[in-house]
Amino acid sequence: MMKKPFVTKEQIEEIVKTYPTPFHIYDEKGFMDNARKVNEAFAWNKGFKEYFAVKATPNPFIIQKLKEAGCGVDCSSYTELMIADKLGFRNDEIMFSSNETPAGEFKYCNDLGGIINLDDITMIEAMEEECGIPETVSCRYNPGGVFEVCNGIMDNPGDAKYGMMPEQIVEAFKILKEKGVKNFGIHAFLASNTVTNEYYPMLAKTIFQLAVTLKKETGADIKFINLSGGVGIPYTPDQTPNDIMAIGEGVRKVYEEILTPEGMGDVAIFTEMGRFMMGPYGALVTQAVHEKHIYKEYIGVDACAANLMRPAMYGSYHHITVLGKEDAPCTETYDVVGSLCENNDKFAIDRKLPKIDMGDYLYIHDTGAHGFAMGYNYNGRLRSAELLLKEDGSVEMIRRAETPEDYFATFDFCDIMK
Numbered sequence: 001m002m003k004k005p006f007v008t009k010e011q012i013e014e015i016v017k018t019y020p021t022p023f024h025i026y027d028e029k030g031f032m033d034n035a036r037k038v039n040e041a042f043a044w045n046k047g048f049k050e051y052f053a054v055k056a057t058p059n060p061f062i063i064q065k066l067k068e069a070g071c072g073v074d075c076s077s078y079t080e081l082m083i084a085d086k087l088g089f090r091n092d093e094i095m096f097s098s099n100e101t102p103a104g105e106f107k108y109c110n111d112l113g114g115i116i117n118l119d120d121i122t123m124i125e126a127m128e129e130e131c132g133i134p135e136t137v138s139c140r141y142n143p144g145g146v147f148e149v150c151n152g153i154m155d156n157p158g159d160a161k162y163g164m165m166p167e168q169i170v171e172a173f174k175i176l177k178e179k180g181v182k183n184f185g186i187h188a189f190l191a192s193n194t195v196t197n198e199y200y201p202m203l204a205k206t207i208f209q210l211a212v213t214l215k216k217e218t219g220a221d222i223k224f225i226n227l228s229g230g231v232g233i234p235y236t237p238d239q240t241p242n243d244i245m246a247i248g249e250g251v252r253k254v255y256e257e258i259l260t261p262e263g264m265g266d267v268a269i270f271t272e273m274g275r276f277m278m279g280p281y282g283a284l285v286t287q288a289v290h291e292k293h294i295y296k297e298y299i300g301v302d303a304c305a306a307n308l309m310r311p312a313m314y315g316s317y318h319h320i321t322v323l324g325k326e327d328a329p330c331t332e333t334y335d336v337v338g339s340l341c342e343n344n345d346k347f348a349i350d351r352k353l354p355k356i357d358m359g360d361y362l363y364i365h366d367t368g369a370h371g372f373a374m375g376y377n378y379n380g381r382l383r384s385a386e387l388l389l390k391e392d393g394s395v396e397m398i399r400r401a402e403t404p405e406d407y408f409a410t411f412d413f414c415d416i417m418k
């Protein structure tokens with residue numbers, strides 16, 4: 001499938017008059033339509049709610065929009081809870097899925113009325129000490145082993161640090177019930193970036209079966225099942241995008257097969273997608289500023305791994321379109337690189353692209369989730385601005401670019417950098 005940018009060269013030439021490259025830009029119409037579709041796909045389930053994984057795109061302007069589309073938030077840290085707090089999320093609009101949770105975070109979540117999703121049985125005590133026992137608690141499950149979907153996509157829960165083993169989650173439910181918890185939830189995240197409509201239904205089957213067992217063995221009142229994240233996006237042009245309607249329908253079938261006959265037809269389905277909600281609806285726009293011809297052909301751009309870490313960190317593929325050359329033949333083979341003193345600072349390696357001239361704008365696809373968010377400051381490089389392309393076609397800055405003052409802000413206790 002052809003990957004098409006959501007902005008044109010002409011639009012970018014207008015935008016850079018106000019906001020210089022590099023920047024991440026997000027497509028409001030794209031992510032809002034998608035969010036509406038997610039809700040439609042699960043409309044068969046009365047209590048359905050998508051809790052957007054804040055860590056994927058921790059920008060309050062974006063999260064505000066998703067709130068308007070009916071989403072809650074899934075937070076993993078104190079500062080993410082602060083975003084939820086400021087935007088007015090309360091009670092069952094907040095899921096708190098943390099691990100190795102630092103002191104003070106359970107209390108903050110509980111003060112907001114949010115739902116605590118315990119990663120481990122030992123966290124019951126930590127939670128109780130901090131904020132007592134809430135009425136509603138969720139527990140995270142890890143079945144171990146490997147998790148395989150029909151098309152071969154798999155992950156390795158047995159190697160993952162998250163969640164409780166089967167015997168532990170039974171024990172945790174018993175303890176929590178004894179301590180007065182009234183409403184229970186179950187959560188599991190077993191595979192990441194799955195590009196197949198089979199993942200959620202297969203995961204659902206695993207958790208639904210567990211839910212039936214837990215109800216029988218502990219008498220717990222299971223109110224919701226959280227399928228978490230892991231629904232992927234097609235980073236490469238040859239992948240077929242997930243069909244969220246088919247995914248919702250797949251989960252419905254398993255629900256009616258396993259939960260409904262057990263008298264559990266009122267259990268709410270929750271999701272915590274990040275990548276699927278935002279990934280395709282963001283792009284990193286950067287300008288070609290240098291070319292270098294040594295053993296290989298290099299194109300140097302004004303963005304670097306500090307703006308988008310995924311290629312350096314995981315070797316991830318991000319498709320690149322040279323704006324204005326969408327239909328030009330890919331006659332060249334380039335490494336597209338940033339300025340870090342790190343040889344993994346490469347947005348693309350041996351990539352077939354049209355001939356790039358200095359000044360060309362490169363559109364790096366699918367940076368809407370886990371893109372800007374993973375940014376860092378190595379080499380003293382600064383994080384870029386974030387822009388929102390609104391449904392009416394106008395552009396709004398939703399985060400300014402960092403300045404050297406931001407970089408040195410943590411020396412504000414003394415005069416050394418004044």
Ligand SMILES: *Cc1c(COP(=O)(O)O)cnc(C)c1O
Nearest residue numbers: 053097229230231272273274275
């Ligand atoms: C990261 C994360 C998500 C979101 O994952 P995606 O792959 O972006 O969908 C959801 N839930 C938890 C607990 C996470 O850690």
